[in-house]
Amino acid sequence: MARSRTIVNRLALALAGTALIAVATTVLLLRTRWASHSPDALVTPTHLTALREKAWWTPTAMTASIAATALFATWCVRQIGDGRRRSTPLPVPRSALRTRALEDAVAVRAGTTEGIDRCSARVRARRGRLDVLLRVRLRADTAPAAVLPALTAVASDTRATARPHECTVRVHFGIPGHRASRLRQGPIGDTKPPNS
Structure with missing residues (x-):
């Protein structure tokens, strides 16, 4: 997925660059032709009015603008996505490991441990690598x-399941009733409340 996204990005950049170069070249070439008509403006108001009066101009301009906006918006949404791969390929032909299924299985298995109140898992898949983050509330x-x-x-067991991919498992512990945002940084023995 990341490789195909890189290829699409490079292709889109190359096409946009080619289009800009073509437009700039066209404008420079046409400006020399139009300079004899009006040396101060590329398109005169009368020429623009005549262009707008043609039946094809408005629908073509609107369609091209809407299509370009929709294409750009779709590309932006795909770029802003959470960056998580939905599945990662396994060595067996036509098989893949769904990261959401792995998250659920790891969270359920860890959550059954005595002493754990709640557990959630997050899996980020990259090329040949899985990063698993377990958030455990004791x-x-x-x-x-x-x-x-x-x-x-x-x-x-998670590392064994992920083979042949490299797998890193990190655990973050939390205790109910203790929030880091309420703790005050200061020297040991300083018992003043944070707002004083």
Whole structure:
């Protein structure tokens, strides 16, 4: 997907550059012809009025503008996409690993571990590589060390599932009731509230 997007981007850039060069060349060549009629303007008001009176001009200009706008908008939406590949190919012919299915399986398996309140997974697939991010919310009475062996087993199974792709598994722990945005950076022992 990333390779095809790069090819499309380069092709679109080449076509846009070619079109701009063609338009600039045409304008320069025609300007010398039109200079004898009006040296100050490329298109005179009378010429523009005559062009607008032709039956084909308005529909052609509108259609070309709408088509160019729709094409540009579609291209922009595809570029702004979340950048996640929906699937990644496997070595078996005509087979692929759906990243959403892997996210669900990893989250469900990790979520069944004793001491974990909630778990979500996010998989980013790149060429020959998978990055898995596990967000684990622990119960208030559970230490990370208690669930680490089970999560290590989940990570090992995830790497085995992703073969032959390289797979990196990262775990972020969270504890209910402790939000980083409420913590104040300061020296140890400083107990002043953040707003004082």
